[in-house]
Amino acid sequence: MTAGAFQSLYVHVPFCRGKCSYCAFYSLGESSSDARRAYLERLEQEMRQGAKNCAPLQSVFFGGGTPSALAAAELNQLAGLVKGCFALAPDCEWTVEANPESMDEEKIALLAEHGVNRLSFGVQSFSPSLRRTIGRRGSPESVGEWLSAARQHGIQRCNLDFIYAIPGQTLSDWEADLRQAVALEPTHLSTYALTIEEGTRLAGQVSPASDDVFLDMWDAADAILGAAGFQRYEISNFALAGEECRHNVGVWQGGTYLGCGPSAVSFDGAGRSANPSDLTAWLNRAPPVRETLPAHEQAAEILAFGMRRTVGWQWQDFQQRTGCDARQLRGDALARLAKRGLLTSDASGARPTRQGMLFNDDVIMELL
Amino acid sequence: MSENRQQFIRNFSIIAHIDHGKSTLADRFLLHTNTIEERTFRDQVLDAMDLEQERGITIKSHPVRMHFQADDDREYIFNLIDTPGHVDFSYEVSRSLAACEGAILLVDAAQGVQAQTLANANLAIRQGLTIIPVINKIDLPAANLDMCYEQIEELLAIPREEVLLASAKTGAGVKELLNAVAERVPPPASTDEGVQALVFDSVYDVFRGVVTYLRVVNGTIKPGQRVRLFNADLASEVKEVGFFSPEMKPADELQPGEVGYLITTIKDPTEIQVGDTVTSDLKPCQAALPGFQVVRPMVFSGIYPIDTADYEALKFNISKLQLNDSAFFAQPESSVALGAGFRCGFLGLLHMEIVQERLSREYNMDLLLTYPSVIYHVYLRDGTMKEVDNPLYMPDPSHIARVEEPMIKAQIISPTTHMGAIMNLIMEKRGLCLKTENVDHLHVMITARLPLHEIVLDFYDKLKTVTRGYGSMDYEPDGYEPSETVKLEILVNGEPVDAFASIVHTDRAVQRARMICERLKDAIPPQMFKIAVQGAVGGRIIAREDVRQLRKNVLAKCYGGDITRKRKLLDKQREGKKRMKEIGNVNIPQEAFVAVLRASDE
Ligand SMILES: Nc1nc2c(ncn2[C@@H]2O[C@H](COP(=O)(O)OP(=O)(O)OP(=O)(O)O)[C@@H](O)[C@H]2O)c(=O)[nH]1
Ligand code: SF4
Ligand SMILES: [Mg+2]
Numbered sequence: 001m002t003a004g005a006f007q008s009l010y011v012h013v014p015f016c017r018g019k020c021s022y023c024a025f026y027s028l029g030e031s032s033s034d035a036r037r038a039y040l041e042r043l044e045q046e047m048r049q050g051a052k053n054c055a056p057l058q059s060v061f062f063g064g065g066t067p068s069a070l071a072a073a074e075l076n077q078l079a080g081l082v083k084g085c086f087a088l089a090p091d092c093e094w095t096v097e098a099n100p101e102s103m104d105e106e107k108i109a110l111l112a113e114h115g116v117n118r119l120s121f122g123v124q125s126f127s128p129s130l131r132r133t134i135g136r137r138g139s140p141e142s143v144g145e146w147l148s149a150a151r152q153h154g155i156q157r158c159n160l161d162f163i164y165a166i167p168g169q170t171l172s173d174w175e176a177d178l179r180q181a182v183a184l185e186p187t188h189l190s191t192y193a194l195t196i197e198e199g200t201r202l203a204g205q206v207s208p209a210s211d212d213v214f215l216d217m218w219d220a221a222d223a224i225l226g227a228a229g230f231q232r233y234e235i236s237n238f239a240l241a242g243e244e245c246r247h248n249v250g251v252w253q254g255g256t257y258l259g260c261g262p263s264a265v266s267f268d269g270a271g272r273s274a275n276p277s278d279l280t281a282w283l284n285r286a287p288p289v290r291e292t293l294p295a296h297e298q299a300a301e302i303l304a305f306g307m308r309r310t311v312g313w314q315w316q317d318f319q320q321r322t323g324c325d326a327r328q329l330r331g332d333a334l335a336r337l338a339k340r341g342l343l344t345s346d347a348s349g350a351r352p353t354r355q356g357m358l359f360n361d362d363v364i365m366e367l368l
Numbered sequence: 369m370s371e372n373r374q375q376f377i378r379n380f381s382i383i384a385h386i387d388h389g390k391s392t393l394a395d396r397f398l399l400h401t402n403t404i405e406e407r408t409f410r411d412q413v414l415d416a417m418d419l420e421q422e423r424g425i426t427i428k429s430h431p432v433r434m435h436f437q438a439d440d441d442r443e444y445i446f447n448l449i450d451t452p453g454h455v456d457f458s459y460e461v462s463r464s465l466a467a468c469e470g471a472i473l474l475v476d477a478a479q480g481v482q483a484q485t486l487a488n489a490n491l492a493i494r495q496g497l498t499i500i501p502v503i504n505k506i507d508l509p510a511a512n513l514d515m516c517y518e519q520i521e522e523l524l525a526i527p528r529e530e531v532l533l534a535s536a537k538t539g540a541g542v543k544e545l546l547n548a549v550a551e552r553v554p555p556p557a558s559t560d561e562g563v564q565a566l567v568f569d570s571v572y573d574v575f576r577g578v579v580t581y582l583r584v585v586n587g588t589i590k591p592g593q594r595v596r597l598f599n600a601d602l603a604s605e606v607k608e609v610g611f612f613s614p615e616m617k618p619a620d621e622l623q624p625g626e627v628g629y630l631i632t633t634i635k636d637p638t639e640i641q642v643g644d645t646v647t648s649d650l651k652p653c654q655a656a657l658p659g660f661q662v663v664r665p666m667v668f669s670g671i672y673p674i675d676t677a678d679y680e681a682l683k684f685n686i687s688k689l690q691l692n693d694s695a696f697f698a699q700p701e702s703s704v705a706l707g708a709g710f711r712c713g714f715l716g717l718l719h720m721e722i723v724q725e726r727l728s729r730e731y732n733m734d735l736l737l738t739y740p741s742v743i744y745h746v747y748l749r750d751g752t753m754k755e756v757d758n759p760l761y762m763p764d765p766s767h768i769a770r771v772e773e774p775m776i777k778a779q780i781i782s783p784t785t786h787m788g789a790i791m792n793l794i795m796e797k798r799g800l801c802l803k804t805e806n807v808d809h810l811h812v813m814i815t816a817r818l819p820l821h822e823i824v825l826d827f828y829d830k831l832k833t834v835t836r837g838y839g840s841m842d843y844e845p846d847g848y849e850p851s852e853t854v855k856l857e858i859l860v861n862g863e864p865v866d867a868f869a870s871i872v873h874t875d876r877a878v879q880r881a882r883m884i885c886e887r888l889k890d891a892i893p894p895q896m897f898k899i900a901v902q903g904a905v906g907g908r909i910i911a912r913e914d915v916r917q918l919r920k921n922v923l924a925k926c927y928g929g930d931i932t933r934k935r936k937l938l939d940k941q942r943e944g945k946k947r948m949k950e951i952g953n954v955n956i957p958q959e960a961f962v963a964v965l966r967a968s969d970e
Binding site: 195 | 918922
């Protein structure tokens with residue numbers, strides 16, 4: 001595969017109001033306005049530089065960290081930078097992540113003004129005790145209010161993030177979260193099984209929920225969200241028809257993206273470049289770490305990670321994306337996976353079975 | 369050499385129970401005779417192998433030549449052979465004794481006569497050697513001379529007047545001891561038989577090839593001479609002869625009665641057998657010298673390289689080791705689970721441990737050893753008998769009429785206070801106590817008959833435990849007895865894993881099966897499907913554990929930056945998987961083999 005123009009933009013905002021116990025993202029629990037000013041200045045340079053290699057953007061994603069942790073003026077400046085530096089395609093999907101506690105109507109209004117058309121709220125859980133277990137501060141009560149406000153300002157597409165399989169969480173706790181989520185009428189829901197990452201405060205403190213609990217909760221999400229019209233389209237993501245996150249679908253399909261901000265990763269089709277996961281290093285222009293794979297391995301990687309999606313790969317799409325024939329590239333592995341009941345494949349493509357979703361690491365391992 | 373010079377040669381060994389101070393006494397001799405300078409000296413200098421130094425035990429016999437100025441004002445040539453004390457290496461001792469006319473028998477002043485004191489003394493007596501009894505370590509506060517005298521009289525029938533006292537540590541009595549050697553040990557005798565020299569050991573030297581250790585009985589051997597190995601019927605030319613001082617030092621010739629080394633044009637280590645006779649090729653002798661009884665290994669185990677790529681290297685190293693260790697037997701074998709390896713035979717457990725350690729350390733390879741076995745006599749329904757030392761070749765139970773297992777007769781010496789505990793241990797290990805005798809008023813000697821397999825497993829360790837370290841044991845083969853012996857198989861997902869199979873006594877089968885299943889269950893990573901690990905005897909399941917089942921294996925979050933991280937992680941796992949063995953559709957990691965095979969039974 002060869003390098004091509006970036007189709008998407010990811011901006012990493014490395015600031016939060018406090019650090020959650022489970023969090024392995026690069027973000028600072030506290031920051032000064034000076035640090036944030038320096039961040040925005042450096043970001044502008046990085047964006048201008050990167051913009052030279054961008055096609056009109058199909059999607060923009062502000063993630064973090066917590067973009068809404070920026071003050072309204074800073075958020076305004078950031079959104080303005082994007083508009084000032086890049087050309088956006090007419091139907092560009094522009095998502096901003098937010099925490100209910102740091103969001104407000106002013107921010108929603110200004111984001112809408114700039115053309116942001118999708119918000120993603122980190123709720124994680126409505127249960128105060130489970131929030132304590134995972135060290136998540138604040139209260140998500142206001143999220144309903146922000147969803148209404150968003151719709152009022154013309155932002156129709158909203159996601160809510162949830163975490164499940166939290167130690168101590170019962171199936172009915174989880175079902176209550178799901179029902180409450182559905183009642184808020186988002187267009188998209190992300191449900192992440194709690195992962196106890198090394199180096200986080202949670203590591204060594206609690207042990208993960210059992211596989212049985214996990215499975216029950218997985219099935220509950222399919223049932224409750226399915227009844228409300230949501231489809232699981234990726235291992236952890238549900239959407240109403242047509243409401244999938246285009247930005248992330250692009251990532252899973254091997255699309256190109258420019259990453260700006262500390263710890264952000266760019267992919268140009270030929271390789272990945274990772275910015276340093278350290279604000280100071282990044283401010284001091286420590287160069288990104290670049291990694292390229294031989295073309296066929298890169299293609300295999302795209303084939304593998306595409307299998308996180310329920311629809312898997314259509315052979316034709318894969319060919320278009322990578323220039324390779326998937327069945328020539330990894331025919332043996334595909335056959336083995338079919339035999340193990342992890343994939344079904346036919347003349348048009350291959351897709352993971354339910355088992356193939358649950359054992360996606362095995363699928364990826366075979367295909368890599 | 370002149371008749372005269374031969375008169376002043378003294379060939380002797382130092383023999384004793386393990387750790388009674390043989391190598392330390394040899395040190396003292398070397399220093400006293402200025403064979404070795406203080407400057408280059410270190411403790412137990414003859415224990416040249418790293419392994420010997422580290423463990424503080426002698427594994428190989430070590431010959432060395434010294435010049436001693438005796439009190440009678442004459443100069444003697446002493447050829448000393450330091451020997452190992454451990455029961456597994458008694459073959460080394462008996463070969464060394466064949467090159468000697470005398471033996472210094474050491475007894476630790478604090479420990480008294482122990483099992484190998486007796487065993488080694490008997491070896492020397494049987495070979496007609498002059499014995500010089502010495503109580504060593506008299507400097508120890510715990511030294512108990514009366515006890516030693518009494519035991520020496522009682523067990524060895526040696527009057528106390530003959531016993532010398534010494535401390536190899538302080539040097540006390542060493543000079544007297546050297547003089548006693550000159551006085552009491554007879555000079556070597558020789559005849560006009562023609563050239564005859566006994567090969568009592570050999571080593572492979574990377575630089576010089578095969579080096580044989582000789583005791584010349586008759587005639588002279590010198591470089592350029594054509595010689596013949598009598599039994600191998602193989603002629604060659606002498607390249608070099610010399611003495612050990614203690615390193616090899618070339619000499620003009622080896623004369624009658626002398627102990628030294630010989631290097632010939634023979635390159636192949638396998639062509640030389642210890643016990644063979646070297647004679648002149650032009651004028652061969654009429655008959656060979658009496659050689660050695662062929663030692664038969666008693667304990668068998670499979671040796672496999674953990675990394676299958678090491679096989680060729682292992683093969684070469686085993687053949688080198690065999691040259692230096694004639695009791696070590698090896699023959700290629702292959703296992704479904706472990707790949708290509710060797711079936712190896714040893715004299716005992718320590719021997720097995722030492723061989724494994726020499727192989728893995730000298731050549732830096734990681735090895736796995738399968739469960740030790742002895743040689744079973746399996747009588748089949750068709751009336752024939754099959755010797756089986758490997759579970760792989762154990763016939764189907766339906767063909768077996770009965771099985772007999774090898775027995776040993778053990779001599780255990782211990783303080784009388786532990787007698788009850790020893791009796792219990794013997795019973796627990798399926799043995800029978802034959803006789804108890806008082807050694808002195810505080811010590812007892814127990815004669816018992818036990819299955820060899822129990823000795824191989826952990827009898828000795830247990831004996832040490834129940835006697836707080838004071839018990840010692842020697843043993844010799846003692847025929848066969850009918851035994852309820854079975855082949856225990858371990859199945860993973862219904863498929864037998866050959867590397868885990870073992871031959872055990874019925875009474876031990878369940879316990880061992882459970883132990884293995886438990887270890888395996890923990891060592892095999894969780895599986896997507898329900899997988900059972902079972903122990904089976906003759907198709908009957910006697911133990912079972914289920915491998916932890918995995919219901920999912922999936923990363924919750926995978927966005928831009930996560931992909932590289934995840935790929936690297938999976939790459940690593942995949943590398944790991946390559947080193948696993950697939951059996952019954954289950955990938956069994958190396959660690960599982962290690963966990964099971966390196967585990968003791970408890
Ligand atoms: N106090 C004291 N210790 C001694 C004396 N002789 C030897 N030792 C110690 O006893 C231990 C064993 O000595 P070695 O010379 O290795 O015994 P060994 O008989 O050669 O042992 P193996 O070759 O393993 O059978 C060492 O720690 C010596 O230092 C002695 O006369 N007095
Ligand atoms: S808000 Fe998100 S990024 Fe910030 S600490 Fe919590 S989980 Fe991490
Ligand atoms: Mg020694």
